[in-house]
Amino acid sequence: TDIPSTDIPIPTTDIPAAPPAADLSAALEPIRARHGLPALAAAVYDADRPLAQGAVGLRAADQPDAPVTVDDRWHLGSDTKAMTATLLARLVERATLRWDTTLAEAFPAEAAAMQPAYRTVTLEQLLQHRGGVLGDLLSRPDLWSALWTSRAPLLEQRRAFVGEVLSLPPSAPVGSYLYSNAGYMLVGAAIERATGRPWEDLLRAEVFAPLHMDSCGFGTPATADSTDAPWGHRTTGGTHTPVAPGPG
Numbered sequence: 001t002d003i004p005s006t007d008i009p010i011p012t013t014d015i016p017a018a019p020p021a022a023d024l025s026a027a028l029e030p031i032r033a034r035h036g037l038p039a040l041a042a043a044v045y046d047a048d049r050p051l052a053q054g055a056v057g058l059r060a061a062d063q064p065d066a067p068v069t070v071d072d073r074w075h076l077g078s079d080t081k082a083m084t085a086t087l088l089a090r091l092v093e094r095a096t097l098r099w100d101t102t103l104a105e106a107f108p109a110e111a112a113a114m115q116p117a118y119r120t121v122t123l124e125q126l127l128q129h130r131g132g133v134l135g136d137l138l139s140r141p142d143l144w145s146a147l148w149t150s151r152a153p154l155l156e157q158r159r160a161f162v163g164e165v166l167s168l169p170p171s172a173p174v175g176s177y178l179y180s181n182a183g184y185m186l187v188g189a190a191i192e193r194a195t196g197r198p199w200e201d202l203l204r205a206e207v208f209a210p211l212h213m214d215s216c217g218f219g220t221p222a223t224a225d226s227t228d229a230p231w232g233h234r235t236t237g238g239t240h241t242p243v244a245p246g247p248g
Contacts, residue, residue, distance in 0.1 A: 024054030032057050038233050038240050039068045059227045060242035066227040073221035073229045081184050083207050084199075085127050088187060090206050097194050099124040103131075106190035107162055114166035117174055123190060125174070126183040132170030133183040140168075154198060158189040220245035 024042055032040040039057030043050050059066040091097045097106075104111040104119040111119060121131040137144050143164055150157050165182050172178035188199040195202060200218050208216045221229035222245045233240040 018049055021050040022052035024052050025056050026054075028054050029056045036238060036240070038242075039230055041068060041070065041072070041074065043070075059222070059230045061233060061240045062242055063227055068230055073215055073217070075221055075230070075232065078181075080203075081127075083203055084184055084188055084191075087199075087202055087206050088123060088127070088191060091191060091194065097123065097190065101190070103166065103186070103190075106186075106193060107166070110163050110166055113163065115169055117170050118166050121174055123187055126180075126187050129177055129179050129183060130175055131180065131183050131186075132172050132174040132176070132178065133180045133186065134165055134168060135171050135178045135180045135182075137181060154200070155192060158185065158192060158199075162186060162189050 021043075024044075028040050028042060031037075037057060038061040039055065039059065041053075041055035043053040045051060053070050055068040055070045055072065057068055058064060059068050059072070088097065092099055100122045102119060103114065103121045106123065107114070117132060121133075125131045126133065134140065134143075137147075143161070147157070147161070152160075161182075165186065171180075191202060192199055207213070220232075222231055223229075224246045225244065231242045231245065234243055235241075
């Protein structure tokens, strides 16, 4: 039922500013210590603002004078899968691609040489990890090392990766679930092929900018030879060894 406007009280005072986010550090430190982590950060948001946040530990385990902060930039791994899916959704809305675009349609130059089972696999199936594509890149050291050592332009690297991966027999029956980083790399390459633009440029324009994700970037968050952001660590026998940012 509509309420007459005269019945709605009109506030006479300014709306108070939102309270600052609660500090989670005291809750996070016991968790970090219990699991022996170099550092740990967490945040709780609603639609408008952070409700609580905290960061504890060190940017590098052997550098006690470099504590992490809530303003640090952290490496994100598989979060880029959600970002890639969002990017594809925006292109589907514009009819640049379809959810049911097949690999044969996305990569016509490679269609004849790809394994027949892949030709009808759709981009949606790849997003669902149901395309039968290679699940463990480490099982193919030739492909894995090429990703680290190649100095060719990224578009060329991804074009070569598409041909290599789609020449391999499926690692699982198409339609069954197999977690696959390679499948998402194929989606990214399909987006590049359809638009003629690098995945990084498109992600900046179509995901980061509209969502005001101003601190996102590509590559290691820290500057080489500096602990201005959290480093990665290699773990052996429970000991975490910091790995300086840079190639490899």
